[in-house]
Amino acid sequence: MxxxxxxxxxxxxxxxxxxxxxxxxxxxxxxxxxxxxxxxxxxxxxxxxxxxxxxxxxxxxxxxxxxxxxxxxxxxxxxxxxxxxxxxxxxxxxxxxxxxxxxxxxxxxxxxxxxxxxxxxxxxxxxxxxxxxxxxxxxxxxxxxxxxxxxxxxxxxxxxxxxxxxxxxxxxxxxxxxxxxxxxxxxxxxxxxxxxxxxxxxxxxxxxYRQRRSSVIHEINKRTKVQRLEENESIIFHLHDMLDKLPKAERAAMERRIAQLSMDYLYNTARLTHSYSHLNDACERLRRRGLFPLPDKKYTRKYSLFRKMSKNAIGRRLIIATAI
The missing domain is CATH 3.90.550.10 (Spore Coat Polysaccharide Biosynthesis Protein SpsA; Chain A)
Incomplete structure (x- = not known):
């Protein structure tokens, strides 16, 4: 109560x-x-x-x-x-x-x-x-x-x-x-x-904005990492499920946001797990939803580079090696 x-x-x-x-x-x-x-x-x-x-x-x-x-x-x-x-x-x-x-x-x-x-x-x-x-x-x-x-x-x-x-x-x-x-x-x-x-x-x-080490986003135990990635993925899927109900202009806007969140999700998977198999699995789950490879859009230079790197094994290993 x-x-x-x-x-x-x-x-x-x-x-x-x-x-x-x-x-x-x-x-x-x-x-x-x-x-x-x-x-x-x-x-x-x-x-x-x-x-x-x-x-x-x-x-x-x-x-x-x-x-x-x-x-x-x-x-x-x-x-x-x-x-x-x-x-x-x-x-x-x-x-x-x-x-x-x-x-x-x-x-x-x-x-x-x-x-x-x-x-x-x-x-x-x-x-x-x-x-x-x-x-x-x-x-x-x-x-x-x-x-x-x-x-x-x-x-x-x-x-x-x-x-x-x-x-x-x-x-x-x-x-x-x-x-x-x-x-x-x-x-x-x-x-x-x-x-x-x-x-x-x-x-x-x-x-x-005061960054405190005790805040939720700074929790780093294994269970928390898994929960964070699972919830990030669920947000992407939820926003993706909304697309068919949106008018054209709003749909295009949401598609960009989903692509940005998908890139962040894959990068965080690499950064938090440092695991090639985990990153591959994440890419595959996005693929089954039609979200991978990331859309071929020129949103930003960083996005275009990440999109190219994430499409192949060498690029994914490089993402893992540089994710900090």
């Missing part, structure tokens, strides 16, 4: 809801995350902050006593980030949504630029950059609007769910797959982008 403590509730629709997920985080990191939002030049009525605690041993609320004004806090048994984010989406009231991981934070000056795009251009999505260094430069540059399908067809996208602001209305029934632990962002983001009719991009480094 979900335990909850609602500290405050906005009666009017906020401009943006910030959904923060946390699990057994250092109190200082979580507080820094929340404070990066409260420092923004949006009023209390314009913002909604939802903290979803995914079963922390000590409730995260204890570390937020000094910044808890006008925050919605919910605790759930440990069910993973996908389930936590889905709860946030279900109760969010904002016109726009921004995900934030509890150990990261928003960079005030550059995120303000993203908010201005949301305020004045009525986008469905605003995509921005991230950094792990204290080197963010303020810029007022942006491009758009594009349709999401147009943008994804012409660009490699970054799957992280915290890498953009998006209008809640374009979600409809879309939610995170709570059965996936590794790569759930990739599945969600690809489906969300093709729903956008007005997408803007900016080179602003508006999000500070």
């Amino acid at each position: 979900l335990d909850s403590q609602i500290i405050s509730h906005n009666k009017t629709q906020p401009l943006i809801t910030f959904i923060i997920t946390t699990y057994n985080l250092d109190a200082g990191l979580l507080k820094e995350c929340v404070e990066s939002i409260t420092r923004l030049s949006i009023s209390i009525d314009e913002r909604e902050i939802i903290v979803i605690d995914d079963g922390s041993d000590l409730p995260a609320l204890n570390s937020l006593t000094s910044v808890c004004k006008n925050i919605v806090y919910l605790w759930q048994p440990n069910n993973g980030a996908s389930a936590a984010r889905n709860i946030g989406l279900d109760i969010a009231h904002g016109k726009y949504i921004q995900f934030v991981d509890g150990d990261d934070y928003l960079i005030t000056a550059t995120y303000e630029h993203c908010l201005d795009i949301a305020r004045y251009h009525n986008p469905d999505m605003v995509m921005f950059e991230h950094t792990s260094k204290d080197d963010s430069v303020v810029t007022e540059i942006y491009d758009g609007p594009f349709s999401g399908a147009e943008f994804m067809h012409n660009n490699n996208i970054k799957g992280m769910a915290w890498g953009y602001i998006f209008k809640k209305d374009i979600l409809i029934s879309l939610r995170f797959n709570r059965n996936i632990k590794f790569g759930e962002d990739e599945e969600f983001t690809a489906q969300l982008i093709i729903r956008a009719e007005r997408l803007f991009t900016t080179p602003s480094k508006a999000y500070f």
Whole structure:
């Protein structure tokens, strides 16, 4: 059962809801995350902050006593980030949504630029950059609007769910797959982008991403490696199964995304297993789905090179030897 403590509730629709997920985080990191939002030049009525605690041993609320004004806090048994984010989406009231991981934070000056795009251009999505260094430069540059399908067809996208602001209305029934632990962002983001009719991009480094060795993506035991690769493969197959239901432009965009994810999957198979037989088996499973050899498209120079190398035994052995 979900335990909850609602500290405050906005009666009017906020401009943006910030959904923060946390699990057994250092109190200082979580507080820094929340404070990066409260420092923004949006009023209390314009913002909604939802903290979803995914079963922390000590409730995260204890570390937020000094910044808890006008925050919605919910605790759930440990069910993973996908389930936590889905709860946030279900109760969010904002016109726009921004995900934030509890150990990261928003960079005030550059995120303000993203908010201005949301305020004045009525986008469905605003995509921005991230950094792990204290080197963010303020810029007022942006491009758009594009349709999401147009943008994804012409660009490699970054799957992280915290890498953009998006209008809640374009979600409809879309939610995170709570059965996936590794790569759930990739599945969600690809489906969300093709729903956008007005997408803007900016080179602003508006999000500070903190890589922690204890995070899920840094788990390196054998069981975790197998699960990660299996789930990456299932995401590719799920997106592939959607193709026949998509209009032509959206289908072309999704085909590029699937090809990019397939390349990443094969590379990660080589990097995590260093096994020629495992890489061959992965290629064969993609082949049975009509996904290998990788499509002969000039998406990027890196993609074209990897495609050629992966088609033969010598190239696959070279991929394994250089995958680190």
